[in-house]
Amino acid sequence: MTSQVSSPAEQTDGTVVGEQRTAAGAKDVRRLDRVIIRFAGDSGDGMQLTGDRFTSETASFGNDLSTLPNFPAEIRAPAGTLPGVSSFQLHFADHDILTPGDAPNVLVAMNPAALKANIGDLPRGAEIIVNTDEFTKRAMAKVGYGTSPLEDGSLDGYQVHPVPLTTLTLEALKECGLPRRDAERSKNMFALGLLSWMYHRPTEGTEKFLRAKFAKKPDIAAANIAAFRAGWNFGETTEDFAVSYEVAPAATAFPPGTYRNISGNLALAYGLIAASRQADLPLFLGSYPITPASDILHELSKHKNFGVRTFQAEDEIAGIGAALGAAFGGSLAVTTTSGPGVALKSETIGLAVSLELPLLVVDIQRGGPSTGLPTKTEQADLLQAMYGRNGEAPVPVVAPRTPADCFDAALEAARIALVYRTPVFLLSDGYLANGSEPWRIPELEELPDLTVQFAQGPNHTTADGAEVFWPYKRDPHTLARPWAIPGTPGLEHRIGGIEKQDGTGNISYDPANHDFMVRTRQAKVDGIDVPDLDVDDPDGARTLVLGWGSTYGPITAAVRRIRKEGGRIAQAHLRHLNPFPRNLGEVLRGYDTVVVPEMNLGQLATLIRAKYLVDARSYNQVNGMPFKAEQLAAALKEAIDD
Numbered sequence: 081m082t083s084q085v086s087s088p089a090e091q092t093d094g095t096v097v098g099e100q101r102t103a104a105g106a107k108d109v110r111r112l113d114r115v116i117i118r119f120a121g122d123s124g125d126g127m128q129l130t131g132d133r134f135t136s137e138t139a140s141f142g143n144d145l146s147t148l149p150n151f152p153a154e155i156r157a158p159a160g161t162l163p164g165v166s167s168f169q170l171h172f173a174d175h176d177i178l179t180p181g182d183a184p185n186v187l188v189a190m191n192p193a194a195l196k197a198n199i200g201d202l203p204r205g206a207e208i209i210v211n212t213d214e215f216t217k218r219a220m221a222k223v224g225y226g227t228s229p230l231e232d233g234s235l236d237g238y239q240v241h242p243v244p245l246t247t248l249t250l251e252a253l254k255e256c257g258l259p260r261r262d263a264e265r266s267k268n269m270f271a272l273g274l275l276s277w278m279y280h281r282p283t284e285g286t287e288k289f290l291r292a293k294f295a296k297k298p299d300i301a302a303a304n305i306a307a308f309r310a311g312w313n314f315g316e317t318t319e320d321f322a323v324s325y326e327v328a329p330a331a332t333a334f335p336p337g338t339y340r341n342i343s344g345n346l347a348l349a350y351g352l353i354a355a356s357r358q359a360d361l362p363l364f365l366g367s368y369p370i371t372p373a374s375d376i377l378h379e380l381s382k383h384k385n386f387g388v389r390t391f392q393a394e395d396e397i398a399g400i401g402a403a404l405g406a407a408f409g410g411s412l413a414v415t416t417t418s419g420p421g422v423a424l425k426s427e428t429i430g431l432a433v434s435l436e437l438p439l440l441v442v443d444i445q446r447g448g449p450s451t452g453l454p455t456k457t458e459q460a461d462l463l464q465a466m467y468g469r470n471g472e473a474p475v476p477v478v479a480p481r482t483p484a485d486c487f488d489a490a491l492e493a494a495r496i497a498l499v500y501r502t503p504v505f506l507l508s509d510g511y512l513a514n515g516s517e518p519w520r521i522p523e524l525e526e527l528p529d530l531t532v533q534f535a536q537g538p539n540h541t542t543a544d545g546a547e548v549f550w551p552y553k554r555d556p557h558t559l560a561r562p563w564a565i566p567g568t569p570g571l572e573h574r575i576g577g578i579e580k581q582d583g584t585g586n587i588s589y590d591p592a593n594h595d596f597m598v599r600t601r602q603a604k605v606d607g608i609d610v611p612d613l614d615v616d617d618p619d620g621a622r623t624l625v626l627g628w629g630s631t632y633g634p635i636t637a638a639v640r641r642i643r644k645e646g647g648r649i650a651q652a653h654l655r656h657l658n659p660f661p662r663n664l665g666e667v668l669r670g671y672d673t674v675v676v677p678e679m680n681l682g683q684l685a686t687l688i689r690a691k692y693l694v695d696a697r698s699y700n701q702v703n704g705m706p707f708k709a710e711q712l713a714a715a716l717k718e719a720i721d722d
Contacts (some may be wrong), residue, residue, distance in 0.1 A: 106324045108439065112175035115279065115327055116181035119271070120198050121190030121211075123157045123166040126268035128154070133272055133289060135670055138282040139341030139518060142329030143172040146633065148180035149514045153371070153454040160222050165197040176333040178633040178640075180515065182708040188271055189244070192220045194228065204237040209268070211276070213246035222541075241320055245270055252310035256303045268305035273311025276326045276643065280326050283312065335520065342519040344483035344512035345372070348442065349379040351490025353386050356412045358491070359498055359530035362387045364411040366403035368396045371454040372510040373416040373444040400441070401490035404428055407437040410565045410576065412494060416442040418460045420451065426469045428505055431577050433473040433601060435476045435559045436552075438497035440490075440503075441475075445509040449706045456704025457510035459629055460680040462673035465505040466658055466687070472598045474605040476500070476656040479507040484519035486512060491528060498532050499721025500608055501560040507657070509679075511630045511706045535562035540583070549573065551585040559604035606659050613661040617650035619643075624671040624698070628654040628684055630706065631677050637709035638716055647720055657684070660691070675699055675719045677712055 117134070119127045128149055140147050145386035147168040157164030171181035186207045191214035202208070215228055229235055230242060249267040256263065271292075276283055287305050288588055289634050291576040315321050316468075342350075356363035356697035367377045369392065381390040393399035400415040405415035417425060422443050432439045445461045447453025465477050480489035486508055497504040538547035539562060552561050553575035564571040573585050581588035582596055615624070616639075627635045632653050638652045652667060654660070668674055668688065674696045676685040689696055699715050 088394050090189070103197045105260050107321075109280075110325050112325050112327050113175060114171065114177065115186065115325065116169065116171045116184045117186045117188070117207055117275065117279075118167055118184040118198060118201075119188045119190075119268075119421060120165055120167040120194035121268070122159050122193070122656045123154070123164050124159065125190050126265070127151075127166045127168050127190070130268045130272045131170055133286050134275060134281065135170050135516060136289070136341055137276065137283070137285050138170065138172045138337075140285055141282055142331060143327055144175065144177050144330040144333050144518060145170060145172040145341070145373055145516070146180045147171075147514075147516045148511070150705070151455055156256040160191060160193050160219050162193050162197050162223055166191050167198060172327060174328040174330050174333075176330065179706070179709055182710050186275075188275065190214060190271070191266070192225055192229075193223045196223045196225065199229075199235075202238065205239065207239045207241065208235065209241045209243055209271070211245040211271075212242045213244045217620075222424040225637070243274070243314075245656075248310065248314060249307050252307055253303050256299065256306060258299065258303055260559050261304060262300070264487065266304050269304045269307040270311035270314070273313075274315045275309040275311075276308075277315030278321065278324050280324060280473070290467055300628075319679050327501075330563065334518065337520040339520050341516050342484055343375075343514060343516040344486045344508055345375040345444070345514070346379060346482055347519060348480075348490050348506075348508060349376050350488040351487035352376075352380065352412075352414055352440070352494070353383055353388060354527055355491050355494035356387065358527050359410040359532055361410065361532065362389060363414065364388075364403060364406035365390045365414045365416065366399040366401070367391070367404065367414075367416045368393050368395055368399045368421065370396075370418050370421050372446055372513045373418050373421075373442065375513065376442065376444075377418045383437055394423040397428065400425040400439075401427040404432050404435070404437065404439055407439050408435070409433070410563070412498070413438065414440040414442060418444050419448050419464065421606075422461060422464055422468065429475065430471065430473045432503040433469070433475060434503045434580070435575055436601070437563070438494075438501055440493050440497055440504055440506060442506045442508070444513045445507060447702070452532065452603075453637070453704045455510065457630070457706060458702060458704065459507075459509055459631070460681050460683065460702070461507060461679065462512070462628075462657065462683040463686070465507055472602065474602050475658065476506060476605055476608055477504050477505045479629040479657055480512060480656060481629060481653055481655065483512050483515050483517050484543070487519065487522075491530075492655070495528060495530055496608055498530055499560065500558050500604055501563060501699055502605065505658075507629060509630050532563065535564040535568070537570060537642070540595045541623075550583045552580055553583050554600070558563070559600060559607060608656075608659055610656040610659060610661055613652050613654065613664040613667055615650055615652045615667055619648040621648040621650040621720075622672040623675065623716070624650040624652060624668070624673070625675045625677065625719075626654065626668075626684075627677055628657060631679065634707035634709050634712050635677060638707075638712035641709060641713045642716055642720070647717065649716060649720060654684075657687075665692045665694075668692050668696070672698065673719050675716060677701075677707060677715070679706070 119131050121127045151166040169180045188209045190211045245267045249270045253263040290304045316419040398515045403413040403415040447456040447458045478493045493504045540550040549571045679698040685696045685698040
């Protein structure tokens with residue numbers, strides 16, 4: 081869904097404040113500047129769908145927003161258990177925000193497990209909407225409740241709204257003729273209707289979505305719409321909800337343009353399509369399904385009309401092998417995966433380095449090692465991307481910083497791959513992939529020109545005057561070799577993993593030639609043109625916080641808090657991790673203290689220390705969740721005070 085914004089401005093994160101206004105015969109409406117809502121229930125309760133629909137309506141309304149889906153790795157986790165809880169957190173505001181929020185103002189708990197798994201994150205005074213129908217002795221005992229938390233006083237510090245969601249849903253659908261089990265599944269739509277009333281969300285889009293989603297099952301569509309409307313009407317009529325809330329559109333938070341809500345994986349898929357169109361090349365994706373990267377394969381498979389070809393291979397190795405073959409054939413070639421898949425693809429990535437062909441390796445990072453935490457986020461593949469191949473096999477590395485930024489990062493990765501004839505790593509992660517935010521749809525003239533010139537004929541004259549094609553004769557500026565399409569007369573050349581002779585591309589075991597080729601491939605990567613690092617330092621700080629990837633939102637929110645309290649701190653964020661921006665060393669040496677927050681055990685900090693001999697301080701977290709702004713702010717204050 082899209083919305084129009086007409087005037088630019090910048091604001092900092094606000095706090096929940098409001099004013100009450102009352103109309104005769106109507107409930108009170110309170111104005112807020114931001115709200116954080118978390119929907120939580122069993123993985124089969126539809127919490128992700130509920131959160132996604134609330135998010136879509138919030139985006140169409142014009143609020144700024146940020147989301148955090150959180151769900152088990154199992155397709156159907158054990159019902160009613162703590163490991164089986166699925167949640168969706170949404171932070172929306174009338175101003176510019178950067179994170180899904182540290183602590184929910186509102187928790188919708190569909191069962192005892194959802195309440196117990198999330199109650200520790202709620203501040204005192206938060207609202208809790210609980211489905212009382214699920215608080216049976218058996219369900220409570222399953223998660224360790226000896227007595228009902230709804231009756232033992234343990235929730236006295238919160239605003240608790242007990243709502244029999246299941247009973248009310250069944251009552252609303254008693255004329256629909258559905259079996260009880262099918263009717264119960266609509267209770268998430270009842271909850272969505274109630275929250276839509278509480279926060280004055282539009283309803284037309286959700287009803288249209290439900291009709292389209294269940295077009296082949298009109299009885300299910302009708303039931304979900306009826307439950308959704310019943311939830312809205314319940315909020316309007318019940319005495320338990322005396323106040324509803326308004327969060328105004330964030331019209332002044334964005335530059336002018338047309339906006340839509342977008343997730344990181346969707347933005348990345350769109351960026352790949354845009355790159356192929358700007359390069360005038362067919363897009364080929366060779367992939368094997370893996371969480372959390374599979375959505376890119378699913379999305380690209382829908383766009384054959386843009387010249388996109390997708391190949392779901394039998395395994396990770398076949399996926400990248402097909403992609404590299406497509407690169408040899410003249411396509412913009414992509415393979416998508418996560419950390420375990422990168423390990424399997426490593427030999428073929430090394431082959432792409434040797435062949436010097438453009439190939440995008442998209443790594444949507446997740447918790448590891450091994451299978452690890454498939455649905456949780458981490459930034460622990462940086463060193464694997466840098467060095468996880470045999471031999472000296474340098475590969476450029478690019479990292480997006482927000483869900484919407486995945487679009488631009490895909491274009492940048494494609495630029496580097498095409499200009500310098502090299503595989504490129506694009507390091508996103510589960511937080512960016514599944515999270516969403518408003519995205520300004522760019523105009524066509526804003527997109528870069530990625531047009532490629534293929535080799536057309538001989539490019540070298542031998543000593544005897546013959547005109548020949550040398551596949552490894554390099555551009556003097558980029559050190560890129562020519563890209564010759566197979567079947568072009570006179571441009572036949574050898575490919576393979578054995579070392580090539582400089583220029584001719586013939587097999588060579590000469591030690592001096594190998595040394596030269598290794599150094600040349602490294603020099604090509606080192607010489608990639610990347611922008612200088614921008615530093616945000618309005619007050620002449622002595623402490624710099626340096627981040628990369630998805631830590632951008634929490635770091636920036638933490639920096640805003642510190643500055644609002646009068647603290648001085650500088651911030652810089654890396655998009656290019658190989659090669660680093662040329663001014664990075666100078667920037668680092670300009671500060672007394674450098675702090676590097678990462679969702680790993682200090683991988684960027686290790687690279688920084690090794691390359692620049694700067695005593696960078698690591699601040700690390702590997703719990704499968706993104707940093708919280710308050711947590712980072714506390715750590716950065718300590719660094720400033722030291």
